[in-house]
Amino acid sequence: MFNIFKKNKDKEEENKEENKEENKKEKNEENDNEKKDEKNAEIKAEDDNENINENKVEDIDDEKVEADVETADILEDDSSKGLFGRLKAGLSKTRDSFVSKISSIFSRTNIDDELYEELEETLIQADVGVRTTMELIDKMKDEVEEKEITEPEELYKSFQAEIKRILIADDEELPLATDWEGLKVLMVVGVNGAGKTTTIAKLANRYQDNGKKVLLAAGDTFRAGAIDQLKVWGSRLGVDVIAQSEGADAAAVAYDAVQAAKSRDVDLLIIDTAGRLHTQKNLMDELKKVRRVVGREAGEERVETLLVLDATTGQNALNQADLFDKSVDVDGVALTKLDGTARGGIVIAVRNELGLPIRLIGVGEAAGDLQDFNPEDFVEALFSGE
Ligand SMILES: Nc1nc2c(ncn2[C@@H]2O[C@H](COP(=O)(O)OP(=O)(O)O)[C@@H](O)[C@H]2O)c(=O)[nH]1
Numbered sequence: 001m002f003n004i005f006k007k008n009k010d011k012e013e014e015n016k017e018e019n020k021e022e023n024k025k026e027k028n029e030e031n032d033n034e035k036k037d038e039k040n041a042e043i044k045a046e047d048d049n050e051n052i053n054e055n056k057v058e059d060i061d062d063e064k065v066e067a068d069v070e071t072a073d074i075l076e077d078d079s080s081k082g083l084f085g086r087l088k089a090g091l092s093k094t095r096d097s098f099v100s101k102i103s104s105i106f107s108r109t110n111i112d113d114e115l116y117e118e119l120e121e122t123l124i125q126a127d128v129g130v131r132t133t134m135e136l137i138d139k140m141k142d143e144v145e146e147k148e149i150t151e152p153e154e155l156y157k158s159f160q161a162e163i164k165r166i167l168i169a170d171d172e173e174l175p176l177a178t179d180w181e182g183l184k185v186l187m188v189v190g191v192n193g194a195g196k197t198t199t200i201a202k203l204a205n206r207y208q209d210n211g212k213k214v215l216l217a218a219g220d221t222f223r224a225g226a227i228d229q230l231k232v233w234g235s236r237l238g239v240d241v242i243a244q245s246e247g248a249d250a251a252a253v254a255y256d257a258v259q260a261a262k263s264r265d266v267d268l269l270i271i272d273t274a275g276r277l278h279t280q281k282n283l284m285d286e287l288k289k290v291r292r293v294v295g296r297e298a299g300e301e302r303v304e305t306l307l308v309l310d311a312t313t314g315q316n317a318l319n320q321a322d323l324f325d326k327s328v329d330v331d332g333v334a335l336t337k338l339d340g341t342a343r344g345g346i347v348i349a350v351r352n353e354l355g356l357p358i359r360l361i362g363v364g365e366a367a368g369d370l371q372d373f374n375p376e377d378f379v380e381a382l383f384s385g386e
């Protein structure tokens, strides 16, 4: 078994239903407001898609992509900081607001209702998620009773241990640690701007350094810019890119790529995909088709799906995860841009509310900033002082 993004099975169906209801409600409200708009029909057609993007993500136009590729020096590696240093630096926004608040809550003199209330508020503000917050609070109350804890400082230790426990999934192998024989295909999905292409480039670079033969497939055929962006990365990294022109069938590109990977003895084929189409349904149908073709051509057990989520989009990222998981059965999550948010609690929510394993986290734009997610290091980096 070489699964690097092994699936966790205890999905929280109940929570998914809740999210769906919330989505429906939001959508109804939006529709009401738009009633008299002249462009009603047009907006409605876009509506489904907007719902996943929720205005957080702008389409990247071609020129901008070219510029990004030339300037974004994600392969530069300032190793003087070390991986843990990078992780700590990347989490500084979250540490400065969320963690410093938490630590002041646990510096109170007594464990009382006020402490629990403040804790609850702070956790929710940090995107930990309502259900997970409630679970954490209940757990703290239980600990106080069972262990007869009287000092807030001692409870703080239990709190950190509990976060670690949530983040550690005992049935998972660490990504990239395992070696494999033959072809492996990684299908990378997520909305535009989440960081798919950057993640692909960083992964290609890393696996190549590990002696693997890598091939890329430009499966985001919706925008010419996306194809070019991947080609520029390919030439920078010295990795071949299988591509067709804009508007081509993404599944056909994936088919070609798997055939090429087989005939060229490739170890790892990474497939980029679209993050936006005319409607959400089109997008999900396309992804399903790509997934089906790849599974059939490469062999099901050789394919893994990595969902890239932008941590700065907060709870919306959870809704996206739900949608993508339903369509393509997500094996693992890469949570990018943690350096850009003070609400790093989203890591806990993704793990606990969705039951999806977080495999990689992005804490900046350089190569060393895409890290294997290690719960121990994460909790340590989050709660450690300066
Ligand atoms: N600060 C920060 N920026 C990131 C991270 N990951 C990706 N980005 C940036 O996010 C932007 C969009 O990334 P891109 O890979 O093009 O997204 P895609 O549309 O999903 O392919 C780029 O400017 C990236 O440099 C991260 O971990 N931290």
Ligand SMILES: [Mg+2]
Binding pocket: 196, 197, 198, 220, 226, 272
């Ligand atoms: Mg892209």
